Amino acid sequence: MRTARPRRSRPPTPTARVLRLRRRISLLFALTSAVGLIAMATLAVRSDSNRWREQLDHTMDADTSWALGLLETDEDGRLVTDVLADAVDTACPPLAVLLADGDSPGALTVRHAPVRPCLTVGREVVLEAGREAVRADGARAFDGRTTGGAPVRVFAQPFYAPEATDDEGPQGVLVTVSDASAQRADHRRLVWLVTGGCAVLVLLSAAVGHALSGRAVRPALAALDRQEAFLADAAHDLRTPAASLRTLAETALRGETDSADVHRRTLRLAEGMGRLVDGLLTRARLMSGTAAVARQPLRLDQLVEAVVQEAIAASAPEPHVRTVAEATVVVADPDLVRRAVGNLLDNAFAHGRAPGVPADVLVSVGRDGTVTVEDAGPGLPPEVAGSLFERFRSGSGSTGLGLSIASWVAHAHGGTLTAERGGRGGARFVLRLPTED
Template identity: 80%
Template sequence: MSVDPLRRARTRARTRAQALTPTARVVRLRRRISLLFALTSAVGLVAMAVLAVRSDSARWREQLDHAMDADTSWALGLLETDESGRLDTGVLAETVNTDCPPLTVLLAADDDPGRVTVQHAPSKACLSVDPAVVLEAGSAAVRADDTRAFDRRTRDGRPVRVFAQPFYAPEAAEDEGPQGVLVALADATGPRADHQRLVWIVTGGCAVLVLLSAAVGHVLSGRAVRPALAALGQQEAFLADAAHDLRTPTASLRTLAETALRGETDGAEVHRRTLRLAEGMGRLVDGLLTRARLMSGTASVARQPLRLDQLVEAVVDEAPVADHRVRVEAKETVVVADPDLVRRAVGNLLGNALAHGHAPGVPADVLITVTRDGTVTVEDAGPGLPPEVAGALFERFRSGSGSTGLGLSIASWVAHAHGGTLSAERGTRGERGGARFVLRLPTSG
């Protein structure tokens, strides 16, 4: 019974993951990269911080131990022996009767090596600790037969460092234990406060560095996924354009096929209309692929010196102008551009003028001029451009009635790919001014 809820939860998680759009997945990847970058930096900084804190902790303890070792070593030089050869601590006890640093002389019991007794203790020590603390340190040094140091606290709660140095009889055998222990105390308030201050500084510094690392990781991951997001945006735009622009001719083909099946239209007429729709869809698909290549950067721009006036005349000669009137006023002009792309751009501008640059039932009157500065102007005598859409004709879905909207978009991409421009403005021909499209390309000079 417990397996089904877990399985359902995993299924819901997979469903949510599959429901994410590619863009959302890239954004989620960016967040994960930023988090991983921050965690990696945090682990490294924390490891370095722990190492620094431990090193400082060991350093101030070693400094206190070294100072107390010097004091106890000097005091042990005062040891004397009596007539029987036993160590006499009387001179030591009288000499080290100081209050700071407090030194306590302990003697080891003969019957119990782990037990020590106090032979001398300061009368007015500057650091007052529980006698059990001193006895504990002495016993530990006797049992270990070596120096020992501990962190303890005074009676009033101040931190203190306890250092125990064992001493031996002058002629003691190698296996004979210490005769006694000299215990010293050192105030650790200052060093411990400095250490705590360092801990807070290191902790705050690590927190700031982790936040800074997270911000830097977020910026770097954003730059890393920016090309992917741009590519996904271009792909989504291409798919949206393809779906939007193929919907109308596909519906027309379906309607035409249904009409033909019902026998309501002459077969020859159906074939002619089907052929026109197929040719239109072919041009549409070709335009979509060209725009996709331009947007993705896969369409290389083969720049070379080009006679722009001759290219424009060739485009006009090849265009199906029918009953429309197209005039060309061109001066000898050389530009540096890709012939195929410029041919497509000029053809798209001419096609747009022939399709929309005239009133219904009236032939179009188009004037194309080419000037020596690499400018191609296509002007018609049609209804003109509304001011509110003149600057947005080259955006997605800014198409006129019955148009795919790709021709002007591709022409704009071609212009920008060559370092030129394409602008649209109201013309001076026709009753309402017409439309004028100005394509500027860099010249050979």
């Protein structure tokens, strides 16, 4: 029984890897911003929480300090709270007096409690606050709740007998309660405001990170596009001479031609392929920005005539080409212009004729730096007229790279390449190059 092999996932393309890197950079940027904002928000929230508690504690410390002045002792040293009771019995915040039980360390009894307090807390809350202050031998503050569930702040301040020594504990504890509803409401509003602000800033930072990462990876994507264009152009330009070499080799193996002639033709093809490779490398360097267009004064008419002769010799069936050239000097790169004109001729030979009929092409060179290639073929297909110079666009089954390369050469020199219907019914291509001043 044959078991099915697990399907291997295809490795991502270079473009997919770059885009995945962009997403990771955006995510890392957002996470970094989120961590920083959360840390700052946590610090701000905690600072506000400590602030309002310290404000209440300071106020209650002042109240208990004032109340300590109202405590009196009689001749026997016993604590008298009558003056305090008269002063704070109906006051708000309420104040309770707890006395320490000398026989039971840590035990407290309520000596005074307000009759009509504005805030009512459980008796155990007051006693626990007092015990904590006695154990700590100092003032202590706590969060609590009233019997109705409202938030309060409980403050306990121990006091000592006038004749007490350093080893003796506190004589009692003053416990006061303050309403914390307003402070907690303000704190909650701050928490929601900070949380919402952090969320907005994280989203904003994610968007900014995505935009910045897009700008960061844009050169890499452009380089990948240039690499793809270079490979496609290389395949396009090398396909014809490679096919000619194969045909020549097959002819030589069959013994249908003279060996010396085969060698000469092979040498010409090899030289032509070498020039093609050099031109492709030059174009790749120009597109990547590592080299500049080698502009120099150039006799355009002589170059075009030489290219026409080479194109006729390499074409089968031999086309009928008429050349009308005026002496013209342009400022351009000879190799690139040679390739552009050659591509225009190849296009005219391939598409500017009826099947089985040699191409009839008119090539003219004007004094204004124009090279016109006009054929007598069927003309330009309407469906490709608007995108004729884009890569991989053609109306006759070819890749369409030849015209796109010619257009690129024209624009690299500050010129133009246009296509229109010719006077003989075919296509007319006009290459314009800057002339020498």
